[in-house]
Amino acid sequence: MEETVYNQEELYEMLDSLLREPEGFWTDFYQDREKSIPFFKNAPDENLVSYHTQRLIKPGKVLELGCGPGRNALYLAKMGWEVDAVDLSSTSLQWGEERAAENGIHINFIHNNIFNLEIAEGAYDLVYDSGCFHHIAPHRRLSYTGLITKALKPGGHFGLTTFCPGGKFGGAVISDWEVYRSGSLQGGLGYDKARLERIFSCLEPVEIRNMIDQDNSSQVFGLSDLMAALFKRL
Ligand SMILES: C[S@@+](CC[C@H](N)C(=O)[O-])C[C@H]1O[C@@H](n2cnc3c(N)ncnc32)[C@H](O)[C@@H]1O
Numbered sequence: 215m216e217e218t219v220y221n222q223e224e225l226y227e228m229l230d231s232l233l234r235e236p237e238g239f240w241t242d243f244y245q246d247r248e249k250s251i252p253f254f255k256n257a258p259d260e261n262l263v264s265y266h267t268q269r270l271i272k273p274g275k276v277l278e279l280g281c282g283p284g285r286n287a288l289y290l291a292k293m294g295w296e297v298d299a300v301d302l303s304s305t306s307l308q309w310g311e312e313r314a315a316e317n318g319i320h321i322n323f324i325h326n327n328i329f330n331l332e333i334a335e336g337a338y339d340l341v342y343d344s345g346c347f348h349h350i351a352p353h354r355r356l357s358y359t360g361l362i363t364k365a366l367k368p369g370g371h372f373g374l375t376t377f378c379p380g381g382k383f384g385g386a387v388i389s390d391w392e393v394y395r396s397g398s399l400q401g402g403l404g405y406d407k408a409r410l411e412r413i414f415s416c417l418e419p420v421e422i423r424n425m426i427d428q429d430n431s432s433q434v435f436g437l438s439d440l441m442a443a444l445f446k447r448l
Contacts, residue, residue, distance in 0.1 A: 225328035229353045232397050235326070236349065244283065247309065252383065252437060253282065256313060258289035259344050260426050260434040261338055261442035266293060270420060274339030279328050279361075280346020282314070284310030284321060291319045295340070300324040300331060326369050328396060329357055336367045345440075348377045348402035352390035355413060363416050366447040372417055374443045375425060379404030381439030410443050417445035 219225045236375030247254065265271045273294035280353045281287045281299035282354030285307050291314070293323045299321050301307055302384070307323045324331070341362050350358050362372050393399055405413070407422045422443040428436040 223304070226353055227329060229394065232394055233351055233399060236303045240301070241305050242333055244303055244305035244309060248431075249309055253285070253345060253433060253435065256283075256285050256288070257428075257433055257435040258286050259442070260267065260428060260432075260436035261375065261421075261423075261444070262286055262289065262342065262344075262373060263434050265371075265373060265388050265444055269426065271340055271373075275337065276340040276342060277333070277338045279341065279343040280301075280349070281310060281323070282306045282345070284313055284323070286325075286342060286344055287321045288313055288317060288319060290340075290342070292317070292323050297321045298324060298338075300326055300328055302327045323367075328355060328361065331361070332362065333365045335364055336370075338365045339367055339370045340373065341370070342373045343363050344375045345402075347374055348384065348405065349399060351399060352393055352403075359416055361413060365388045365448060370447045371420070372414070372445045374410070374445075376443070377402050377404045378408070378424065378439055378441045379406055381437075383437065383439055384441065407441065407443075414443070418448055420444040420446050 220229055221321035276290050276295045276297050278287050278299040281301050284299055287297045288315035304325055307325055310323055379385050379387045381404060384402040387404055388400060410422055411419055424438045425436045425440045425442045427438045429435055
């Protein structure tokens with residue numbers, strides 16, 4: 215490789231190369247399905263369920279970013295949404311396909327990096343991300359917000375759950391500059407309400423709060439060390 219930066223994409227690729235390679239990590243991550251990982255439980259996010267219960271969102275077309283084994287995609291499909299669910303890990307998608315087949319549900323699982331998606335302008339009523347955004351490097355954040363505003367119809371919603379700063383499961387409290395000095399996202403970045411409002415200032419906040427903890431018997435997933443946010447595209 216020549217290692218000369220001629221354009222923006224090459225600059226991003228150079229910065230990516232300073233950090234952990236995500237695809238190999240996430241493919242290995244799902245090899246052992248018995249690991250004690252909170253989100254391996256097949257239960258949808260409590261906030262996503264509450265958006266339905268409160269009628270803040272109603273079924274249409276949804277794009278899920280970093281869907282993993284598809285627990286939220288499954289819920290959305292059961293609620294009547296047409297679901298496109300993207301992840302770069304083939305092992306997570308295989309698991310998701312199996313879960314969908316067991317439930318007799320169709321989900322359009324897409325094996326891709328979210329930044330390589332070809333998205334038609336205004337194609338979606340909802341974009342949902344549970345746990346992918348905090349693994350996105352700072353230099354990709356503008357592409358991420360651009361992807362969301364492009365994907366959403368006017369009046370469409372963006373739902374997010376993400377590490378809060380210093381949480382039990384992750385949420386590094388480091389500056390963006392420190393990410394590159396240390397060569398690591400340190401397991402995922404932490405975001406508080408003010409930072410989320412600023413990053414997603416192109417959207418209108420509807421609700422930003424901590425997720426509500428759930429016990430083992432719950433049919434939904436919730437950890438108060440995660441922030442749950444819903445925004446609307448004007
Ligand atoms: C913490 S897991 C959450 C999985 C799932 N959303 C859930 O809550 O069960 C983060 C997921 O994001 C995916 N991911 C990370 N960066 C991605 C990218 N650039 N494009 C697509 N998927 C990505 C990973 O492969 C992983 O499955």
